[in-house]
Amino acid sequence: MSEHQTPLDLVRLRPVDGPVACARPDRxxxxxxxxxxxxxxxxxxxxxxNPSPWVIDTLYAAGHxxxxxxxxxEVELISSRCPEAxxxxxxxxxxxxxxxxxxxxxxxxxxxxxxxxxxxxILQETGYARDLTLVVRLAVSNDGATLPLxxxxxxxxxxxxxxxxxxRAHAFELGVSFHVGSQCMxxxxxxxxxxxxxxxxxxxxxxxxxxxVGGGFPSIYxxxxxxxxxxxxxxxxxxxxxxxxxENADLWCEPGRALVAEAVxxxxxxxxxxxxxxxxxxxxxxxxxxxxxARWSYPMRVHRANGELSPQTAxxxxxxxxxxxxxxxxxxxxxxxxxxxxxxxxFGMLGAYGxxxxxxxxxxxxxxxxxxxxxxxxxxxxQPVLASPQSEPAAEGSVVPFTRLRRRRQRLIKRR
Ligand SMILES: Cc1ncc(COP(=O)(O)O)c(C=O)c1O
Numbered sequence: 001m002s003e004h005q006t007p008l009d010l011v012r013l014r015p016v017d018g019p020v021a022c023a024r025p026d027r028x029x030x031x032x033x034x035x036x037x038x039x040x041x042x043x044x045x046x047x048x049x050n051p052s053p054w055v056i057d058t059l060y061a062a063g064h065x066x067x068x069x070x071x072x073x074e075v076e077l078i079s080s081r082c083p084e085a086x087x088x089x090x091x092x093x094x095x096x097x098x099x100x101x102x103x104x105x106x107x108x109x110x111x112x113x114x115x116x117x118x119x120x121x122i123l124q125e126t127g128y129a130r131d132l133t134l135v136v137r138l139a140v141s142n143d144g145a146t147l148p149l150x151x152x153x154x155x156x157x158x159x160x161x162x163x164x165x166x167x168r169a170h171a172f173e174l175g176v177s178f179h180v181g182s183q184c185m186x187x188x189x190x191x192x193x194x195x196x197x198x199x200x201x202x203x204x205x206x207x208x209x210x211x212x213v214g215g216g217f218p219s220i221y222x223x224x225x226x227x228x229x230x231x232x233x234x235x236x237x238x239x240x241x242x243x244x245x246x247e248n249a250d251l252w253c254e255p256g257r258a259l260v261a262e263a264v265x266x267x268x269x270x271x272x273x274x275x276x277x278x279x280x281x282x283x284x285x286x287x288x289x290x291x292x293x294a295r296w297s298y299p300m301r302v303h304r305a306n307g308e309l310s311p312q313t314a315x316x317x318x319x320x321x322x323x324x325x326x327x328x329x330x331x332x333x334x335x336x337x338x339x340x341x342x343x344x345x346x347f348g349m350l351g352a353y354g355x356x357x358x359x360x361x362x363x364x365x366x367x368x369x370x371x372x373x374x375x376x377x378x379x380x381x382x383q384p385v386l387a388s389p390q391s392e393p394a395a396e397g398s399v400v401p402f403t404r405l406r407r408r409r410q411r412l413i414k415r416r
Contacts, residue, residue, distance in 0.1 A: 002370045011344050023369055032062040042253075045259055047067055047070070047074045048356065050264070051356060053081065056081050068087075072102065087106065090177070092112055092114040092154075112137050113136060119167060135175035136164050138193075142181030144184045145189070146224060154179075174206070175250075177211075179215055181216055182257060201244055207245075217257065220262075266282060267303075268288075272341060278317065282364075283318075283327040284322075284324075287357065292329060298347045299378065312336070315333065322364060324362075
C-alpha cells in the first residue's frame with residue numbers, strides 16, 4: 001500500500017484511476033483501544049464489516065483476539081492471519097461443509113444457532129463434540145436501529161425457551177445472542193433486548209454462561225449523531241447486572257461498524273458531467289452500496305489535482321459506473337459549481353460496509369487501497385463532533401488525546 005499524508009496529496013501526485021480506499025490504520029487502532037478499554041467483556045470484531053487484510057492485521061496488532069466470522073472464507077482469513085484468535089461462527093445458517101471445516105480444520109468451537117435443525121447440523125458435523133460453545137440467537141426488537149436486521153434470524157419468544165433448554169443439553173458452554181439492528185441510535189435498545197433475553201432464559205429454566213449483545217454500535221454520519229458510546233456501555237453493564245444469568249457469566253459484543261467506519265474514505269473520479277448529472281467510477285455495485293440501498297449519507301469533499309475549486313456550489317445527481325439504472329444517487333448533492341471530469345470526490349466514514357460490499361458487476365469493482373494519516377471528518381472517539389458534512393478535517397496537531405478510562409471487567413472469567 002502506498003502511503004500519503006492526505007488524500008489530496010495522492011490526487012496531486014498521480015492520476016487516481018480509482019476507486020481508491022484511503023485506509024487510516026491509526027484511527028482503527030483508536031477505536032479498537034476504546035472498545036477494549038471500555039467494554040466490560042470480550043469484543044468480537046464482526047469481520048463482515050470490513051475483511052480487508054490491513055483491518056484484520058491492525059486489530060490483531062492492537063490486541064484483538066476474538067473475531068465474529070460468518071462464512072468459511074472468513075474463518076480461513078482469520079485462521080491464516082491471526083494465529084491466536086478465537087473465532088465465533090455467528091451466522092445462524094451455515095453449510096455442513098463450513099461447520100465441519102471450521103471445527104476440524106480451524107479449531108472453531110463457538111457456533112450460533114436459532115433453530116433445532118441447525119443445532120442438529122452442528123452436532124452431526126462436529127461428531128457430537130463435547131467442547132462446543134453453543135449460542136442461541138434470539139429475535140429482538142430492532143426499533144432503535146437505523147438499519148433494522150430483524151425478520152431473518154432469531155428464535156422467537158415462543159421457540160426460544162425450548163431451544164435454549166435443548167442447546168444446554170449439548171453445550172459445554174451456553175450463550176444467548178441477539179442483534180438490535182445496525183447503527184442503533186438508542187442505548188436503551190440493548191437494555192430492552194437483554195431484559196427480553198433474561199425472561200426467555202428464566203422460562204427455559206437453565207443456566208447460561210454467556211450473554212452476547214451482538215453488533216449495532218453506531219458510528220457518526222451526517223444527520224445521524226448518536227449518543228456517546230459510553231452511554232451504550234453503561235446501559236449494557238446495568239442491564240447485565242439485572243439479568244438472570246450466572247454470577248460469573250461472560251459478556252460479549254460483536255461490533256463491526258463502530259470499530260471500522262471512521263477508518264476509511266473512498267476516492268471516486270468524475271468521468272463525465274452532463275448538466276447536473278455526475279458520472280463517477282464507483283457506485284451502488286461498488287463501495288457506495290449503502291448510499292443507494294440504505295439511503296445513507298456520507299460526508300463528501302472534492303479534490304482537484306491542479307487549480308482551485310469554485311467556492312460556489314450547485315446541486316448535482318450522482319451516477320455510478322455500471323449500466324444499471326439503480327446505480328444512481330439523486331441527492332441532490334451540493335458540490336463545487338465548476339466540478340469537472342478528472343476531479344475526485346471523496347466519501348468519508350466508509351470503513352464499514354464500503355469496500356466489503358463491492359461487486360464485480362460490469363467489470364468494475366477493483367479497489368486500490370492506500371494509507372493516509374489525516375483525521376477523518378467525524379469521530380465518536382477522541383474529538384468534538386464536527387457537524388457539517390462539508391467540514392474540513394481537524395488541522396494536524398489539533399487532535400484531542402485519547403483519554404484512558406479503564407473499566408472493571410468485573411464478571412469476566414476467562415475459561416478458554
Ligand atoms: C451476527 C452479527 N454480528 C455483528 C454484526 C455487526 O453489526 P454492526 O456492524 O451493526 O456492529 C452483524 C452485522 O450484520 C451481524 O450479523
